[in-house]
Amino acid sequence: xxxxxxxxxxxxxxxxxxxxxxxxxxxxxxxxxxxxxxxxxxxxxxxxxxxxxxxxxxxxxxxxxxxxxxxxxxxxxxxxxxxxxxxxxxxxxxxxxxxxxxxxxxxxxxxxxxxxxxxxxxxxxxxxxxxxxxxxxxxxxxxxxxxxxxxxxxxxxxxxxxxxxxxxxxxxxxxxxxxxxxxxxxxxxxxxxxxxxxxxxxxxxxxxxxxxxxxxxxxxxxxxxxxxxxxxxxxxxxxxxxxxxxxxxxxxxxxxxxxxxxxxxxxxxxxxxxxxxxxxxxxxxxxxxxxxxxxxxxxxxxxxxxxxxx
Amino acid sequence: xxxxxxxxxxxxxxxxxxxxxxxxxxxxxxxxxxxxxxxxxxxxxxxxxxxxxxxxxxxxxxxxxxxxxxxxxxxxxxxxxxxxxxxxxxxxxxxxxxxxxxxxxxxxxxxxxxxxxxxxxxxxxxxxxxxxxxxxxxxxxxxxxxxxxxxxxxxxxxxxxxxxxxxxxxxxxxxxxxxxxxxxxxxxxxxxxxxxxxxxxxxxxxxxxxxxxxxxxxxxxxxxxxxxxxxxxxxxxxxxxxxxxxxxxxxxxxxxxxxxxxxxxxxxxxxxxxxxxxxxxxxxxxxxxxxxxxxxxxxxxxxxxxxxxx
Numbered sequence: 339x340x341x342x343x344x345x346x347x348x349x350x351x352x353x354x355x356x357x358x359x360x361x362x363x364x365x366x367x368x369x370x371x372x373x374x375x376x377x378x379x380x381x382x383x384x385x386x387x388x389x390x391x392x393x394x395x396x397x398x399x400x401x402x403x404x405x406x407x408x409x410x411x412x413x414x415x416x417x418x419x420x421x422x423x424x425x426x427x428x429x430x431x432x433x434x435x436x437x438x439x440x441x442x443x444x445x446x447x448x449x450x451x452x453x454x455x456x457x458x459x460x461x462x463x464x465x466x467x468x469x470x471x472x473x474x475x476x477x478x479x480x481x482x483x484x485x486x487x488x489x490x491x492x493x494x495x496x497x498x499x500x501x502x503x504x505x506x507x508x509x510x511x512x513x514x515x516x517x518x519x520x521x522x523x524x525x526x527x528x529x530x531x532x533x534x535x536x537x538x539x540x541x542x543x544x545x546x547x548x549x550x551x552x553x554x555x556x557x558x559x560x561x562x563x564x565x566x567x568x569x570x571x572x573x574x575x576x577x578x579x580x581x582x583x584x585x586x587x588x589x590x591x592x593x594x595x596x597x598x599x600x601x602x603x604x605x606x607x608x609x610x611x612x613x614x615x616x617x618x619x620x621x622x623x624x625x626x627x628x629x630x631x632x633x634x635x636x637x638x639x640x641x642x643x644x645x646x647x648x
Numbered sequence: 649x650x651x652x653x654x655x656x657x658x659x660x661x662x663x664x665x666x667x668x669x670x671x672x673x674x675x676x677x678x679x680x681x682x683x684x685x686x687x688x689x690x691x692x693x694x695x696x697x698x699x700x701x702x703x704x705x706x707x708x709x710x711x712x713x714x715x716x717x718x719x720x721x722x723x724x725x726x727x728x729x730x731x732x733x734x735x736x737x738x739x740x741x742x743x744x745x746x747x748x749x750x751x752x753x754x755x756x757x758x759x760x761x762x763x764x765x766x767x768x769x770x771x772x773x774x775x776x777x778x779x780x781x782x783x784x785x786x787x788x789x790x791x792x793x794x795x796x797x798x799x800x801x802x803x804x805x806x807x808x809x810x811x812x813x814x815x816x817x818x819x820x821x822x823x824x825x826x827x828x829x830x831x832x833x834x835x836x837x838x839x840x841x842x843x844x845x846x847x848x849x850x851x852x853x854x855x856x857x858x859x860x861x862x863x864x865x866x867x868x869x870x871x872x873x874x875x876x877x878x879x880x881x882x883x884x885x886x887x888x889x890x891x892x893x894x895x896x897x898x899x900x901x902x903x904x905x906x907x908x909x910x911x912x913x914x915x916x917x918x919x920x921x922x923x924x925x926x927x928x929x930x931x932x933x934x935x936x937x938x939x940x941x942x943x944x945x946x947x948x949x950x951x952x953x954x955x956x957x958x
Contacts, residue, residue, distance in 0.1 A: 355830070376956045401957050426830060520665070520736060521853070523871045543831070544854035547868065554946050556868030558857065561833045585954035597952045623956035634951065636864050639944055642907045644895035646686045646933035647711050 339378050339584045342451045342477075343370045344470050345460025345573075346440055347384040347398070347408065350614060351420035354427060356566040362614035363394045365417060366460035366483070369570035372618045373577025373605040374458075375401035376626060377585040381451045383407040383470075385439040387414035397619060407451045414439035427568055428542070445470050452476075456584040458576060459503070461485050464495040471502050478588035481505035481580050483572065489516050501532050504590055507576050510539040510547070522547060523554075535590050538579065538599070540572055548599050552592035557599050560607035560633055567613040571606045574618060578605030604629045649688050649894045652761045652787075653680045654780050655770025655883075656750055657694040657708070657718065660924060661730035664737060666876040672924035673704045675727060676770035676793070679880035682928045683887025683915040684768075685711035686936060687895040691761045693717040693780075695749040697724035707929060717761045724749035737878055738852070755780050762786075766894040768886060769813070771795050774805040781812050788898035791815035791890050793882065799826050811842050814900060817886050820849040820857070832857060833864075845900050848889065848909070850882055858909050862902035867909050870917035870943055877923040881916045884928060888915030914939045 348365035352358060367382040374380045380403045386394075390410065398405050420434035445466055457474045459467040459482035467482055474480070480503040488496045489512060496516070500506055506513075506529060510522045519525035526537040526549035539547040543565075545558040579595075579602030586594050604626055611617045658675035662668060677692040684690045690713045696704075700720065708715050730744035755776055767784045769777040769792035777792055784790070790813040798806045799822060806826070810816055816823075816839060820832045829835035836847040836859035849857040853875075855868040889905075889912030896904050914936055921927045 377954065378957075426824070514736070521873075521875065523873050527873070541854055544851055545866070545868075547871075554871045556855070556871075556947065558855075558866030558868075561857075561864045561866075562831075563833050563837070565831065582954060585956075586952065593950050594952065596949050600949060623958050626956060627953075634949055637866065637947060637949070639906050639910060639947070640903050641944065642896065642904065643937075644687065644892060646895075646936060647688075648933050 339455040339588060340381065340453070341374055341378045341456045341458070341581065341584045342381045342383060342447070342454035342474065343367050343374065343458040343460060344383040344445050344467070345370065345462055346417050347382065347386050347390075348417040348419055350569060351418070351434070352423070352567055352569050352613060354423040354567050355425050356564070357613065359613045363397055364419065364570060364614050366573040368398060368615065369573035369609065370458055370460060370577040371398060371403050372400060372615055373574045373609070374581035374584070375403050376623060377581030378456070379404065381407055381454065383445050383447055383451055385409045385411050385414070385443050387411055387416040387439045390416050397615060400619065404450075407446070407448050409446065411439040421569075423568065427565055447473050455479070455588050456580060457481070458580045459483070459499075460573060460576070464488050464492050464499040468495065468499040468502065471499065479504050479580070479583050479590050481507055481576065483507050483576060484512070486512055486515060497532070500529070500534065504534065505536040505538065506534055507538040507540065507579070510541050513537065513539055523549075536595055540575065545603065546575065546599060548595055550592045550595060555592070555596045555599060557603050557637065560603060560629060562607060562611065565610045568610050569614060571610050574609035575602040575606040578602035600630055600633055601626070604633060649765040649898060650691065650763065651684055651688040651766045651768070651891065651894045652691045652693060652757070652764035652784065653677050653684065653768040653770060654693040654755050654777070655680065655772055656727050657692065657696050657700075658727040658729055660879060661728070661744070662733070662877055662879050662923060664733040664877050665735050666874070667923065669923045673707055674729065674880060674924050676883040678708060678925065679883035679919065680768055680770060680887040680890075681708065681713050682710060682925055683884045683919070684891035684894070685713045686933060687891030688766070689714065691717055691764065693755050693757055693761055695719045695721050695724070695753050697721055697726040697749045700726050707925060710929065714760075717756070717758050719756065721749040731879075733878065737875055757783050765789070765898050766890060767791070768890045769793070769809075770883060770886075774798050774802050774809040778805065778809040778812065781809065789814050789890070789893050789900050791817055791886065793817050793886060794822070796822055796825060807842070810839070810844065814844065815846040815848065816844055817848040817850065817889070820851050823847065823849055833859075846905055850885065855913065856885065856909060858905055860902045860905060865902070865906045865909060867913050867947065870913055870939060872917060872921065875920045878920050879924060881920050884919035885912040885916040888912035910940055910943055911936070914943060
């Protein structure tokens with residue numbers, strides 16, 4: 339299988355109660371690719387500027403990720419984002435968003451990237467997502483992210499794009515905002531009616547829920563004593579989730595997607611243990627497998643029925 | 649086994665986006681007793697006034713609940729609470745709190761109530777909880793609830809009480825507030841150090857987490873298309889959770905408590921489907937068993953390993 343991801347590649351400046359970084363590699367496509375590369379050959383598509391350094395190229399190429407479609411825009415600067423997290427890490431304030439080369443980004447996919455089996459459309463303007471999706475006609479499984487901004491200013495474009503993909507991965511509040519439904523259950527029901535195979539409701543520190551026509555599944559976040567930096571957790575989750583589907587052959591039945599939720603959750607749990615890509619960059623397959631086993635044991639239930647009084 | 653619960657018995661006036669009730673039976677001990685009575689003989693302890701009507705007595709006595717220690721305070725009025733929920737049901741505003749007979753409540757336990765195997769201390773002033781706990785020396789499993797108010801104004805009393813019980817059931821933010829820990833995992837670790845066997849972190853619509861010395865478990869809320877009224881959900885959860893422990897013999901090992909979490913979650917899910925006690929009052933054992941089976945199937949994971957790339 340082969341896996342293409344289209345999205346941002348960035349430098350981030352981040353401050354949390356547990357430390358700060360002035361300039362670290364980030365961006366949705368970066369976090370996604372690092373996680374997904376444990377599962378499949380990944381081709382990220384996104385622009386970088388003259389300031390994109392050798393260490394960043396090397397990081398992107400971890401586990402053989404092909405960077406042929408990472409476009410170096412000569413004379414440009416890489417997308418830069420700066421933010422500060424609240425004490426409980428539940429909210430963050432954006433200080434700086436310099437789109438730079440990302441402002442005029444028009445994804446150009448090589449034939450090899452277009453020929454992917456699995457495609458992830460990270461959060462970019464929905465008409466661009468739509469155009470990419472149309473270029474990848476052979477893809478067996480297409481998932482996408484989005485954000486409140488596009489729900490507010492480009493709802494029709496967003497809906498058109500969602501109707502062309504298999505899986506929508508969104509924060510639960512955004513699912514409610516998108517559909518006007520009072521809860522994720524009704525929001526997901528509405529969205530499955532648009533033709534989606536699966537809706538993933540991200541719930542931050544509480545984990546994530548999965549809705550398909552076959553049923554519902556939910557998984558808590560892996561319990562961590564210390565979370566240092568949540569930046570990129572959602573895209574790392576998506577990398578584990580979509581990467582797993584690719585490794586499993588692109589089939590998106592409910593049982594496969596449940597297992598994909600476990601891998602997404604585990605990858606995200608490593609991501610937040612340190613700043614930016616630091617932890618995932620030195621992550622090993624054995625560490626992933628061990629935490630998958632731990633998480634599955636945690637949530638397993640031994641049936642112990644008791645007699646109920648009538 | 650026998651199960652005693654000490655707490656409020658009330659009339660509630662509630663408005664949610666899905667309807668309203670001017671005066672319905674409520675209170676922590678009421679919701680707890682209705683849920684727990686599916687599992688064991690329950691003895692609620694709490695005060696009511698002259699206005700407590702026959703239908704309310706009959707509701708309390710569902711499935712043989714013994715109301716000998718429900719104290720009728722002559723000349724008094726029953727605790728009255730009135731509140732309005734926000735559109736998404738995530739927050740509520742209290743309009744009226746008339747403590748009435750609850751203001752001077754000093755729990756008086758008959759020998760039969762003191763002789764319980766399992767005890768639940770619903771949210772009341774922690775010194776009262778402590779006194780009750782000391783009267784029930786034979787209890788094998790004692791669980792308690794509390795609230796932010798007592799953390800703020802009676803922290804020492806609260807800590808003294810917590811150190812005398814087996815299980816603390818609290819909202820996750822309150823666990824963090826109580827311990828000063830930045831997350832539930834560290835908060836629970838601290839509290840297990842106080843001598844607790846188990847800490848349950850209630851997460852509202854996201855479900856609940858369980859921490860014991862043996863490990864961690866978490867369970868999502870049962871997915872519902874319509875939630876009409878969350879009032880009493882926490883106490884109904886506690887009734888199912890503590891009730892299950894009683895039915896299982898009062899043993900509080902990790903596997904038993906995991907299963908107790910399932911029953912608590914299922915009971916709470918019925919409670920919120922309608923206003924106040926309306927749904928749980930006509931609930932049947934078969935409906936509980938069916939939803940327990942459904943929830944366990946939802947969260948079960950079929951292991952489907954894939955080869956990870958190194």
